[in-house]
Amino acid sequence: MISESIVDLSRWQFAATSLYHFLFVPLTLGLSFLLAIMESTYVMTGKEIYKDMTQFWGKLFGINFALGVTTGLTMEFQFGMNWSYFSHYVGDIFGAPLAIEGLMAFFLEATFVGLFFFGWDKLGKGQHLLVTWLVALGTNLSALWILVANGWMQNPVGADFNYETMRMELSSFGSLLFNPAAQVKFVHTVAAGYTTASAFVLGVSAFYMLKGRDAAFAQRSYTIAAGFGLAAILSVIVLGDESGYTDGEVQKAKLAAIEAEWHTEEAPASFTAIGIPDQDAMETRYAVKIPWVLGLIGTRSIDTPITGLTEILEKNRQRVRNGMKAYSSLQTLRAGQRDETTVAAFNLNKADLGYGLLLKRYTDKVVDATDEQIDLATKYSIPRVVPLFWTFRVMVACGFAMLAIFVLAVIASSIRKCRQNWLLKASLYMMPLPWIACEAGWFVAEFGRQPWTIAEILPTFLSVSSLTELDLYLSLAGYICLYTVFLVIEMFLMLKFIKLGPSSLHKGRYHFEIASGASL
Amino acid sequence: MILDYETMRLIWWALLGALLIGFAVTGGFDLGVATLLPFLGKNDTERRVIINSVGATWEGNQVWFVTAGGALFAAWPMAYSVAFSGLYFALLLTLFALFLRPLGFDYRSKLPSKKWRSNWDIALCIGGLVPALIFGVAFGNLLEGVPFHFDTDMRSFYTGSFWALLNPFAITAGVVSLSMILMHGGVYLQIKTEGDINQRCKTVVTVFSLLTLVVFALAGIWIANIDGYQISSTISPNAYSDPLAKTVIKAPGLWLANYSHYPILWLIPMSAFVMGTLTLLLSKLDKPGLAFISSSLTLAAIIVTAGVSMFPFLIPSSSALNSSLTVWDASSSLATLKIMLWVTLIFLPIVLTYTTWAFRVLRGKITLDHIHKNDHTAY
Numbered sequence: 005m006i007s008e009s010i011v012d013l014s015r016w017q018f019a020a021t022s023l024y025h026f027l028f029v030p031l032t033l034g035l036s037f038l039l040a041i042m043e044s045t046y047v048m049t050g051k052e053i054y055k056d057m058t059q060f061w062g063k064l065f066g067i068n069f070a071l072g073v074t075t076g077l078t079m080e081f082q083f084g085m086n087w088s089y090f091s092h093y094v095g096d097i098f099g100a101p102l103a104i105e106g107l108m109a110f111f112l113e114a115t116f117v118g119l120f121f122f123g124w125d126k127l128g129k130g131q132h133l134l135v136t137w138l139v140a141l142g143t144n145l146s147a148l149w150i151l152v153a154n155g156w157m158q159n160p161v162g163a164d165f166n167y168e169t170m171r172m173e174l175s176s177f178g179s180l181l182f183n184p185a186a187q188v189k190f191v192h193t194v195a196a197g198y199t200t201a202s203a204f205v206l207g208v209s210a211f212y213m214l215k216g217r218d219a220a221f222a223q224r225s226y227t228i229a230a231g232f233g234l235a236a237i238l239s240v241i242v243l244g245d246e247s248g249y250t251d252g253e254v255q256k257a258k259l260a261a262i263e264a265e266w267h268t269e270e271a272p273a274s275f276t277a278i279g280i281p282d283q284d285a286m287e288t289r290y291a292v293k294i295p296w297v298l299g300l301i302g303t304r305s306i307d308t309p310i311t312g313l314t315e316i317l318e319k320n321r322q323r324v325r326n327g328m329k330a331y332s333s334l335q336t337l338r339a340g341q342r343d344e345t346t347v348a349a350f351n352l353n354k355a356d357l358g359y360g361l362l363l364k365r366y367t368d369k370v371v372d373a374t375d376e377q378i379d380l381a382t383k384y385s386i387p388r389v390v391p392l393f394w395t396f397r398v399m400v401a402c403g404f405a406m407l408a409i410f411v412l413a414v415i416a417s418s419i420r421k422c423r424q425n426w427l428l429k430a431s432l433y434m435m436p437l438p439w440i441a442c443e444a445g446w447f448v449a450e451f452g453r454q455p456w457t458i459a460e461i462l463p464t465f466l467s468v469s470s471l472t473e474l475d476l477y478l479s480l481a482g483y484i485c486l487y488t489v490f491l492v493i494e495m496f497l498m499l500k501f502i503k504l505g506p507s508s509l510h511k512g513r514y515h516f517e518i519a520s521g522a523s524l
Numbered sequence: 525m526i527l528d529y530e531t532m533r534l535i536w537w538a539l540l541g542a543l544l545i546g547f548a549v550t551g552g553f554d555l556g557v558a559t560l561l562p563f564l565g566k567n568d569t570e571r572r573v574i575i576n577s578v579g580a581t582w583e584g585n586q587v588w589f590v591t592a593g594g595a596l597f598a599a600w601p602m603a604y605s606v607a608f609s610g611l612y613f614a615l616l617l618t619l620f621a622l623f624l625r626p627l628g629f630d631y632r633s634k635l636p637s638k639k640w641r642s643n644w645d646i647a648l649c650i651g652g653l654v655p656a657l658i659f660g661v662a663f664g665n666l667l668e669g670v671p672f673h674f675d676t677d678m679r680s681f682y683t684g685s686f687w688a689l690l691n692p693f694a695i696t697a698g699v700v701s702l703s704m705i706l707m708h709g710g711v712y713l714q715i716k717t718e719g720d721i722n723q724r725c726k727t728v729v730t731v732f733s734l735l736t737l738v739v740f741a742l743a744g745i746w747i748a749n750i751d752g753y754q755i756s757s758t759i760s761p762n763a764y765s766d767p768l769a770k771t772v773i774k775a776p777g778l779w780l781a782n783y784s785h786y787p788i789l790w791l792i793p794m795s796a797f798v799m800g801t802l803t804l805l806l807s808k809l810d811k812p813g814l815a816f817i818s819s820s821l822t823l824a825a826i827i828v829t830a831g832v833s834m835f836p837f838l839i840p841s842s843s844a845l846n847s848s849l850t851v852w853d854a855s856s857s858l859a860t861l862k863i864m865l866w867v868t869l870i871f872l873p874i875v876l877t878y879t880t881w882a883f884r885v886l887r888g889k890i891t892l893d894h895i896h897k898n899d900h901t902a903y
Contacts, residue, residue, distance in 0.1 A: 070630040073583065074623045080593050081619055084608025089679050091608070095601020096856045100864060103598035106591030107871040115584035115875075115882050121901070122580040126885050166857070168764040170678040171601075173857040338676060469609035470681045479616050486623060493627070497634055510900045 005368055011465045013476035014086050017483065019450075021078045023443050024487050028072035030442050033147055033194055034201025034236070035065045036140035039120075041228060043136050047129050056514075057225055058136070059124075060506045061205060066121060067497050071490060073114075078483070086476075090457050090467035096173045097163045097180060098153055105149035113142030147194050155186025158449070159252035160458050165354055167337045172461060185252060188243070189449070195239035196445065200438035202233025203406060206413060207435035208502055210428040217515040221506050223417075226431075230413035237407050244301070253316070254459035258452035260313045261389045262396045263298055264288045268312040272299025278397070281389045286314060313386055320385040324378050326353045327360025332371045358461040359385065365465055387454045395444045395451075402441035409434050530761035530852075532861040536599040537838075537851045539868060541831050543595055547588035548705070548823045550879075554582040556709015558625065558652030559702075562645050564713070564724050571645060572633060572895045572902060577716035579629055579903040580886050584879060586625070598864050602680075602767065602854040603838045610672050610682035611665070614658055614689055621654035633903050652709075653702070660701025663830050664694030664743075667779065668750060669842030674768060683843055693746060699739050704823055707732040711803060711819045714812035718889050729807040729815070733822075737800045740826060744793060747833065752778025753840040759852055767853045772845040779833045789832055796825035 039058050046054030080102065084091050091099075116138045123132055156163075162179030163172045174180065206229040212222035259265075264281035265273065266288070275298040279291030302310050333350035334357065362381040363370045373381070409430055416422040453459060457467040501508050507516035557578050565571030578585075597604045608615055624647040632644035668691070671684040710728035713721065757771040783789050799822040806815035834840070836851040855861060895902055 066630055067634075070626040073586075073626040077590070077619060077622055080590055081608060081615060084597065084604045085612055085615055086609070088605035088609035091597065091605035092602055092678060092680070095597055095604060096860050099594065099598030099601055099604070099856070100860055103591065103594035103864060104867050104871075106587060106594040107867060107875065110587045110590055111584060111871075111875045111879070114587045115581075115879055118580035118583055119882055119885060123885060124901075166764065169766055169857075174860045174863070177859070177863045469605075469612075470679065471609065471612060475612055479612070482616065482620060486620060490623070490627060493631065497631060501634075508900075 005364065006465055006468060007473070008465075009473055010471065010476065011468055013473065013480060014468045014471075015464065017086060017476065017480045018082065020480070021075065021082065021483055021487075022450075023446060024491075025072070025075040025079055026442055026446055027439060027491075028068050028075060029147075030197035030200035030438065031068045031204060032065070032072045032143050033197025034199065034232075035061060035068070035204070036136075036143045037198060038201050038205060038228065038232060039065060040133075040136045040140045041232065042225075043133050045228075047133050053220060053224065056506055056509055056511060057221065059509055060221075061225070062120065063501055063508060064204075064208075064498065067494060067501065069117065071494050074490065075487070086469050086471070086479075087457070087467045088469035090462060092171060093462050093467070094160075094163075094172045094458055096171060097156060097160075100174070100177075100180070101149045101153040101156075105146050105153075109142050109146035109149060111142075112138055113146060116142065144194055147197070148190050151190040151193055152181060152183065152186045154449075155183045155189050156180055157456075157458050158189070158255055158453055159183055159185035160461055165357060165461075167334055167350065170338070172458070185255060191243045192240060192445075195236050195243065196438070196442050198236035199233060199240055199406060200442060202229045202236055202410070203434055203438045205229035206233060206410075207432045210431035211502070212505055213423075214425065214428050214432065218506055221514070226413070227417040230410060230417045233406075234410040234414050237403065237410050241403055241407060252459055253319075254453055254456060256311050257313065257316050257386045258392070258448075259302055260311060260316060261387045261392045261452060262448065263302075263310075264291075264389050264393050265298070265310060265312045266314055268309050268315045271303075271309040272296045272306045273302070273310045274298060275301070281393050283389045313389075316386060317382055320359060321378065321382040323356040323359040324362060324381050324385070326356035327358065328363065328370055328373060328378075329353045329360075330357040331360040331363075335371070355460075358456070358458075358463065361466060362455065362463050365463070384455055387452050392448055392452050395447050399441045399444040399448065402437045402444070406434060406437050406441070527862065527865075528762060529858045529861075532858060532865065533761065533851050533855050535865060536595075536855060536861055537831075537835075539865075540592065540595055540599065541828060543588060543592035545824045545827055547585070547592055548827060549708075549820045550585035551582075551589050552656075552705045552708045552823060553712035554578040554585050554709070555652040555656045556705040556707070557713050558582075558628075558648045558709075559656060559706060560709055560713065560728060561652075562649050564721055564728070565645075566720075568638075568641060569892050569895050570721055571641075573717055573721060573890050573892060574713065575629065575632065575648070575903045576890045576895065577713055581883065582625065582629060584882065586622075595864070599856050599861060600838060600849075600854050601856060602678075602765065603849050606670075606672055606680045606682075606839055606849060607662075609680065610670055610684070611662060611689065612682075613686040614662055618655045618658045621651050621658075624648065624651035629903055652705075656702045656705040657698045660698035661689060661694045663701065664691075664697030665689050666839055667697070667747065667830065667834065668693055669753065669774065669840040669848075671843035672839075672841050673844030673847045678768075680847075693743070693750060696739060696743050696746065700736060700743055700826065703732045703735040703739065704826060707736055707800075707803065708816075708819045708823060711807055711812055711815045714807060715816060716890050718891060725812075726807055729819075730804055733800050733804040733807075733819075736822070736826075737797055740793075740796060740800075747779050748777050750779075751776055751842075752781065752833075753837055753845070753848060754778045754781060755836070755850065755852075759836075761852045763853070765853050765855050765857075767847055767849055770846060770850075770853065772840070772848045774840070774842075774845060782832055782835055792825055792832060793829045796822055796829060799825060 039062055042054050043058040046058060116135045119135045120139050123135055161183050162176035164175045166173045205225055209222040209226035212218050264276055266286045274293040274295045276288055277292045277294055279288040281288045298310060299306060330350060330353035333346055336346050337350060360370055362385060363373045363377060366377040366380050367373050412427055413431060416427055455463050457464045505515060507514040557574060561571060561574050565574045628644045628648035628651060632641055672680055672682045674680055707729055710725045714725035751774040753772055753774045755770050756773045799818045802818040803815050803822055806818060837848060838854055839849040841847040
């Protein structure tokens with residue numbers, strides 16, 4: 005059996021490196037679009053200030069982008085390094101979107117980001133604008149492919165197990181690409197990125213306005229961020245990816261866990277706004293429920309029930325038993341006995357093979373599992389409710405707080421009287437919220453998929469590489485040290501350039517360059 | 525159907541090689557330039573000239589490497605999973621070194637402090653040197669065979685240690701890759717600079733083209749005496765990917781078997797010598813543009829030599845011979861190989877087109893004057 009500590013360390017490492025990576029990604033996703041919008045305005049109006057805006061926010065974009073690239077390399081490598089059985093088992097499907105991401109998105113983004121920074125004097129206005137739009141397109145296409153890959157982990161469609169090769173193989177590229185889980189996640193994730201970048205530009209601009217510096221520059225930036233941000237946060241909320249949680253059994257379990265829905269309720273289900281979930285007793289104490297809401301969000305209908313965890317567990321118990329049969333047939337097939345009866349017996353239960361593999365956590369001999377072990381595997385087949393319940397609520401609370409501020413910011417952008425100091429302060433202090441929401445969102449998506457790496461197909465604990473504890477302690481320590489140093493350096497530079505503001509462009513017309521201190 | 529499994533596997537073997545060559549030719553010069561940075565740049569402005577010679581393009585170049593990794597995952601998932609988990613610390617070291625590049629390029633000149641800048645220069649040098657060396661060491665280990673085996677669930681186990689990777693033959697291969705990348709970086713920098721730096725580049729190219737060829741020849745003689753691998757059972761190039769279905773033998777000199785079957789293949793290593801010598805001459809004659817082409821061909825010839833010598837092996841296993849991964853039993857399914865081929869046929873030409881355009885836009889020498897004029901925007 006695979007040691008629990010190897011599994012835990014591998015998971016910690018993946019969680020740490022991917023959450024860290026996603027500190028930089030959302031800003032890149034959104035800021036690239038904001039830069040394109042600012043530069044479009046420059047090209048259309050011919051006003052230099054919009055060029056300055058593109059270049060200044062572009063400087064901050066560059067500081068952030070560098071760490072996004074750095075930490076992205078880890079993501080590409082560590083599937084093979086730390087999740088080698090996963091890579092073998094599903095590489096036939098999962099590898100494709102990653103390779104396409106490189107060809108279609110990374111090349112675009114990386115080639116044109118160089119021209120964005122160094123092409124100002126070498127390209128015509130229109131050409132440079134095209135370059136900036138291509139950077140934005142590249143970053144967003146890369147999000148598309150990575151979410152096609154991730155969406156497949158949540159809802160693995162278009163693939164089939166091959167006993168000859170002992171792995172999943174692609175059966176329909178179309179299903180992989182048009183996986184509803186992936187589509188919803190893509191929209192939700194990029195919109196979250198746009199929100200993050202808008203909140204960033206909004207907050208920094210509010211800082212200049214509070215300081216009374218570079219008013220024209222700051223107000224224009226504030227207005228663009230407010231408008232783009234409001235559209236983005238509305239998309240995040242309305243196209244929240246909860247609506248994708250009806251595709252795939254594991255997504256259903258995730259939704260039930262988020263909502264602490266222990267039993268299937270009559271449709272439309274009520275939404276537990278708050279309460280204290282208790283997984284052992286399978287109940288939520290002090291629950292405050294809002295009728296209808298969950299049914300509406302989750303199914304977009306009033307008559308489709310949302311399956312509760314008790315019902316899911318009951319189903320899973322049977323699936324573990326079927327999985328044992330599938331595993332037994334698979335052993336016979338792998339031993340070389342490939343007659344029609346065995347193949348037929350295997351195909352009958354093949355869909356539940358993954359549930360059989362869950363038993364490997366408790367016994368090496370899956371076929372002889374005891375009732376007690378089946379019980380344990382069944383209990384293990386749904387995610388832990390408490391962390392999901394709370395993290396999800398943190399994300400949603402951040403989302404609504406941002407919505408309120410973006411609405412006010414849009415109003416303040418058009419009506420000068422409304423540009424109150426308290427709103428500017430709120431815009432500034434709101435800055436951490438999108439990051440908290442993004443990280444919480446990924447936690448919900450990935451922790452909610454447990455105990456699987458590939459929903460219903462491959463359990464997380466089987467996915468790891470055959471490494472030692474020492475290997476993992478060393479690499480984890482290495483990542484933590486380097487990433488901490490990098491983050492400190494990045495924050496230092498970021499803050500330095502934010503404080504300098506557009507004066508850092510050395511155009512001779514901003515706050516620190518003008519002797520009197522008066523702004524443009 | 526012409527695109528049967530066998531053909532597709534061959535195509536993907538070639539495509540993987542093409543991506544690696546793409547990385548060596550483009551990413552290779554910026555790794556080389558970064559390694560040379562502290563040695564060729566005598567003051568801050570000179571160093572900024574060197575950094576800015578690759579500053580706008582290194583990012584796109586690195587994507588060749590990332591895409592080769594992605595293609596390995598998609599087309600050869602078993603090779604990806606065995607190599608990346610087995611060579612864990614080699615990969616980790618490469619990764620940590622590569623981390624220093626985006627930060628070094630972007631952050632170095634953002635602050636005026638001397639100490640800040642010289643530290644980043646060292647970081648950039650490490651970020652070039654370590655990967656350049658380790659790529660060769662990894663290839664050396666592939667040629668020697670990697671100690672790994674599969675269990676019946678096709679879970680792979682690596683039984684070697686990190687230190688075992690650093691054996692004399694592998695280090696020799698590492699020296700080949702490092703010196704060829706330094707040669708290549710030197711040639712590129714010769715194109716992009718003038719004056720003192722340009723002259724220093726010529727010395728670099730002379731030294732490292734000679735070193736590359738001498739050590740490459742040495743490795744060639746050595747390889748005739750180390751164990752090579754061969755499939756001893758019948759080969760079924762159209763069967764499902766099951767590495768355990770074949771038997772493998774190893775014996776000294778087997779890596780030269782392909783050359784004795786097809787003597788024309790000798791042209792490949794020979795062209796490495798011709799092109800390497802040509803690079804040296806062209807660089808001396810102040811024709812760095814042509815030298816860059818011949819240097820690129822030298823790199824390509826050396827990589828293809830390694831690939832052809834091992835064919836059809838991707839990762840031979842030294843401890844469980846039959847677990848070895850070959851072109852015939854480690855690929856993705858036919859469906860995946862086909863789809864990925866279409867994607868590549870559509871997007872690779874597009875990538876090549878805009879990459880060429882970007883290099884054209886950014887052509888021309890980086891001068892000391894250029895750095896002074898763009899003090900706040902250049903790297």
